[in-house]
Amino acid sequence: MATEEYVTDSSSDFTEYWIDLFLGIKGNEYFCDVDDEYIRDRFNLTGLNQEVSKLPTLIDIITDLVDIESQPEEHRDTLEHNARILYGLIHARYILTSRGLNKMFEKYRNGDFGYCPRVHCQLHPLLPIGLNDQPRLNSVKLYCAKCEDLFNPKSARHSVIDGAYFGTSFPAMFFQNFPQVIPIHSKETYVPKVFGFKLHEYSKLNRWRELQRIKLEKRLVKNGVQISNVVGGFVTDPVEDHPQELEQSASRQ
Amino acid sequence: MPSDPEDDYIPWIQQFCELFGHDYFVPVAQEFIEDDFNLTGLSSQVPYYREALYTILDYQVETAEDHPDEKAILNGSHSNNNTKTELPNKALLARSAELLYGLIHARYIISKPGLTAMASKFERNEFGSCPRYFCDGMHLIPVGSTDMAGQETVRLYCPCCNDIYIPSSSRYLNIDGAFFGTTFPGLLVKMFPEIENQCRIRINKFNQNDFGLKLFGFKINELSASGPRMKWLKMHPKSSEEKDEYNNCEYSIPLDEVSTGDESDMDDNGEDLDDDDKTMASE
Numbered sequence: 001m002a003t004e005e006y007v008t009d010s011s012s013d014f015t016e017y018w019i020d021l022f023l024g025i026k027g028n029e030y031f032c033d034v035d036d037e038y039i040r041d042r043f044n045l046t047g048l049n050q051e052v053s054k055l056p057t058l059i060d061i062i063t064d065l066v067d068i069e070s071q072p073e074e075h076r077d078t079l080e081h082n083a084r085i086l087y088g089l090i091h092a093r094y095i096l097t098s099r100g101l102n103k104m105f106e107k108y109r110n111g112d113f114g115y116c117p118r119v120h121c122q123l124h125p126l127l128p129i130g131l132n133d134q135p136r137l138n139s140v141k142l143y144c145a146k147c148e149d150l151f152n153p154k155s156a157r158h159s160v161i162d163g164a165y166f167g168t169s170f171p172a173m174f175f176q177n178f179p180q181v182i183p184i185h186s187k188e189t190y191v192p193k194v195f196g197f198k199l200h201e202y203s204k205l206n207r208w209r210e211l212q213r214i215k216l217e218k219r220l221v222k223n224g225v226q227i228s229n230v231v232g233g234f235v236t237d238p239v240e241d242h243p244q245e246l247e248q249s250a251s252r253q
Numbered sequence: 254m255p256s257d258p259e260d261d262y263i264p265w266i267q268q269f270c271e272l273f274g275h276d277y278f279v280p281v282a283q284e285f286i287e288d289d290f291n292l293t294g295l296s297s298q299v300p301y302y303r304e305a306l307y308t309i310l311d312y313q314v315e316t317a318e319d320h321p322d323e324k325a326i327l328n329g330s331h332s333n334n335n336t337k338t339e340l341p342n343k344a345l346l347a348r349s350a351e352l353l354y355g356l357i358h359a360r361y362i363i364s365k366p367g368l369t370a371m372a373s374k375f376e377r378n379e380f381g382s383c384p385r386y387f388c389d390g391m392h393l394i395p396v397g398s399t400d401m402a403g404q405e406t407v408r409l410y411c412p413c414c415n416d417i418y419i420p421s422s423s424r425y426l427n428i429d430g431a432f433f434g435t436t437f438p439g440l441l442v443k444m445f446p447e448i449e450n451q452c453r454i455r456i457n458k459f460n461q462n463d464f465g466l467k468l469f470g471f472k473i474n475e476l477s478a479s480g481p482r483m484k485w486l487k488m489h490p491k492s493s494e495e496k497d498e499y500n501n502c503e504y505s506i507p508l509d510e511v512s513t514g515d516e517s518d519m520d521d522n523g524e525d526l527d528d529d530d531k532t533m534a535s536e
């Protein structure tokens with residue numbers, strides 16, 4: 001990873017914080033800023049020395065105790081590169097803490113992670129998620145809580161970010177902490193039509209899927225779980241009784 | 254016959270297709286437009302239909318600006334009794350021509366030559382890829398949620414997840430969906446079986462992958478509000494029981510099986526919650 005965007009003007013007296021510079025790099029919009037105290041608490045970094053070398057120096061760079069310019073020139077690129085990896089891995093842990101979750105909640109509300117592209121999700125805000133907690137395996141994906149599906153980030157800048165910097169547990173932890181933003185799910189589906197007639201195989205698959213949902217609803221109700229127009233439940237019409245769609249009938253939406 | 258003899262003249266259709274955000278459109282063949290049969294019913298939907306048609310076909314059309322003495326019609330609200338002496342102004346005519354072209358386009362792309370032209374664009378991925386991770390870059394197909402102009406903007410259909418998406422670039426957010434229509438994607442998929450093959454490969458590749466939110470490796474229980482409630486939306490029948498059940502959905506949802514068969518219901522539960530040891534009950 002080149003560091004062109006990171007060139008600091010060493011002749012200037014004005015110094016910027018490493019974290020602020022990192023967060024300002026285009027493509028790093030998904031990250032929140034991790035508290036210095038969290039980074040300096042060695043307990044929080046348990047095991048990370050296996051992922052990057054020179055952990056103590058990297059911590060000093062991230063927390064501005066050491067200026068990267070004071071390091072031998074031939075090491076600077078590697079140090080900067082590893083500092084970014086380390087920040088990402090600390091970030092994944094930090095966003096599971098109460099302070100980190102609150103910061104990510106603000107970003108979520110700002111739509112910093114983008115919105116679900118699915119028409120029926122009506123621009124529901126997304127959350128970043130990793131498919132692995134190990135670095136270098138998969139890039140970051142986006143999770144929509146409304147359709148419970150994973151999406152690729154729109155921008156190429158975001159699609160190269162390591163998913164491990166957000167981790168596999170983040171959305172689950174997020175919704176445990178902020179259950180009030182769990183959406184009410186939509187039952188709407190799409191079936192392709194030709195001259196107004198729904199394509200048979202697609203209708204059939206859709207009916208089977210609807211059956212799976214009805215079975216789920218029954219299981220939930222049997223266990224005393226509210227599902228009608230409540231968070232985690234489904235949008236329900238006041239007079240709904242699973243209308244059977246007439247096969248090959250022109251739809252009148 | 255085109256009346257503009259200049260060398261640097263660009264046909265109207267080409268100009269339209271080259272406009273910013275118009276890259277989902279294909280050029281409609283001249284013969285298609287010249288066949289009156291293909292235009293049946295459009296004259297009542299498009300103001301200044303005749304002038305708009307001539308514009309598209311590159312005939313010289315007189316506008317209000319050519320006759321400054323006469324009363325120009327300024328806005329779209331023209332009366333039904335517009336006589337031949339009333340001429341559209343340039344802006345109005347341009348809008349009518351685009352509307353007419355869009356409506357013809359929707360018909361053209363469900364004709365054989367139009368479908369073929371759009372299939373090539375689909376193959377070249379000119380409509381973009383499905384944003385859904387599990388669709389693995391499946392190419393998208395433009396679709397309208399209605400065939401009425403002026404209602405909804407264009408959407409993109411993914412034949413793999415069978416869902417519709419908002420185009421990722423804002424340049425398409427004012428393109429009328431009716432200019433692609435509701436029928437086009439279904440017809441494309443039916444006419445080019447290769448598309449369903451591409452989907453089948455992707456579905457088989459990911460069908461074993463059972464994505465759901467996890468906390469420190471433990472799946473969230475479906476009884477929890479943040480537990481899996483939408484799996485049904487993208488599910489495919491896997492087990493032989495599911496396949497039987499799927500076959501029973503030929504004409505309707507076999508609801509009676511769900512409501513009466515409490516015992517078999519329980520069995521289904523058992524299967525779904527099989528991974529209890531990996532399931533974390535969360536309040």
Ligand SMILES: [Zn+2]
Nearest residue numbers: 116121144147
């Ligand atoms: Zn969604």
Ligand SMILES: [Zn+2]
Nearest residue numbers: 383388411414
């Ligand atoms: Zn898809």
